[in-house]
Amino acid sequence: MGLKTPQLNYKAYAYKNKNYPLEIIDETINLVKGSNGEYVAPKGKILLKINYASINPVDYKLYHVKPAFLKFINDKQGFGRDFSGQVISIGSNTDTEVKVGDFVQGIYTPILASGSCSQYLLLDPKNSPITTKPTNIDLAKAASWPLVLGTAIGLLKDLPLKDSKVAVLGGATSVGRYVIQLAHNGGAREIVTTNSPKNAELLTELGATHQIDYRKHPNFLPQFLESVKETGEFDYIIDCYGGTQLFPEINHILKKGGAYHTIVGDAGGHGFAALVGSIKSSLRMISSNLGLIDYHYQISLLDNNGGWIYGARDLIQEDKVKIFIDSIYPFEDLKDAVAKLESGKADGKILIEVDKPVA
Ligand SMILES: NC(=O)c1ccc[n+]([C@@H]2O[C@H](COP(=O)([O-])OP(=O)(O)OC[C@H]3O[C@@H](n4cnc5c(N)ncnc54)[C@H](OP(=O)(O)O)[C@@H]3O)[C@@H](O)[C@H]2O)c1
Known part of the structure; x- marks a missing residue:
């Protein structure tokens, strides 16, 4: 060589x-x-x-x-x-x-x-x-x-975070951990996450204010409705794991004009279920672009042009993210x-x- x-x-x-x-x-x-x-x-x-x-x-x-x-x-x-x-x-x-x-x-x-x-x-x-x-x-x-922090930056791009109420579905995923940190750094008032108890302490340190155990509550819709009753609707739902649990009541959970950004869509995994899931989420994104639903729905993909990587590097150099x-x-x-x-x-x-x- x-x-x-x-x-x-x-x-x-x-x-x-x-x-x-x-x-x-x-x-x-x-x-x-x-x-x-x-x-x-x-x-x-x-x-x-x-x-x-x-x-x-x-x-x-x-x-x-x-x-x-x-x-x-x-x-x-x-x-x-x-x-x-x-x-x-x-x-x-x-x-x-x-x-x-x-x-x-x-x-x-x-x-x-x-x-x-x-x-x-x-x-x-x-x-x-x-x-x-x-x-x-x-x-x-x-x-x-690079890939997971870049994805987290893309998920939150253009969302004013100060005093917002944010949900991070899959808070303990590699992407989710950065989303929580960025939302916290940006001044989010409340950060509600779905995660298993094994990382509960860690996510609290990163900025999660309330956590829902997805193993105990695989359908966490009632827990989200409870959160809305207590502290109001969410400004943003940031989905780092995939799933459809919140859609039956989405208009009661997400503010009108709020944002639902996902990197997975309706179904994770692979095979037929994933295909159906990606068709459903694509249709929802089209409806959002046509203004047919009350919130902004986006399937977010990593930005390959990469201008974000310099800011991401600075976040690490300045110890702003773990x-x-x-x-x-x-x-x-x-x-x-x-x-x-x-x-x-x-x-x-x-x-x-x-x-x-x-x-
Ligand atoms: N669109 C894009 O550009 C893009 C970019 C990056 C990743 N992705 C996708 O995003 C997903 C996450 O990727 P990643 O690399 O961040 O994942 P990862 O680090 O591999 O996530 C592993 C973690 O997922 C959590 N988890 C497992 N089952 C869960 C459930 N039912 N609900 C919520 N959390 C659960 C577990 O944490 P706890 O058990 O501790 O909660 C586990 O530690 C993947 O599907 C990936 O393909 C998409």
Whole structure:
């Protein structure tokens, strides 16, 4: 493996489609020759050496559904989106604030392409957010936050938080923990969460003012109606887990003109139920856009343009949000890491140590 040759050979995780195993394969990046005779990243691209990757539910969801015909587009489907590592080379005309040698973190966003569980990555910063690592965290922590904090920032974008009453469904999910912290920092008056008791104390520390145990109350509609009776309707419902429990009485729970933002839609998981759920939530979003319902309903997706990543980095540098890591798995043990993530019991982010950083 070396940069003095036109080809960089390295190991990465990949699969063909849902009928094939996820395995370590040999990969190659073709480099170009720079003016000083060295091989450098192509125009507009950044070449990175990866130290840590973190995995997200989107990775295994895609693995379960990727149909066989898509192998014609990409038969080396990668795994993992978030990464941390070091900048090796920057191609000409690359619009970026990072420099060669910088330690960085970010999100590799192209979906039907390689992934961050890979020793090297070549990315285009126009559509893959990347920034320098805050100096107060290590490279493992650096790989843990980009996708989930970026998603939380998108969920709350343009919502005035001061004195608001906010619900965070799935408050203990990795995204939910950041939503709670951002709502609290923004001055929300009340933050009601659904979560199991195991993280009750933690969520209180982050800013939750009232918690509903989703295990005891899988249909938490009565608990929300009770909350409305006590302290009024909600300004915002931020859904980080998926579900439909509140819709039968939504006009009594959410203020007229309020917002219901979700990153999952009506049903989580995969298969037929997920398909029906996503059709129903898409129809609701169309109704909202046409002004046919009394609140703003939005299925929120991560913004790949990435202007938000600089503000997110500052939040971490200034200790305004806490980072949560469930576990770090060796590169060879990605399958165990995926099993833990799929169990729905991860307590924060699951990381893959692709290459231990030099002390
Ligand atoms: N649209 C987007 O751009 C986008 C971006 C990121 C994530 N997502 C989606 O958002 C969801 C959350 O992702 P994540 O990475 O934040 O999750 P995660 O960290 O894997 O969430 C795990 C946590 O979920 C909680 N949980 C389990 N069952 C629950 C239930 N019935 N109700 C509420 N909470 C429950 C558990 O916490 P407790 O048991 O302690 O409560 C568990 O610790 C996934 O479906 C993911 O695909 C979408």
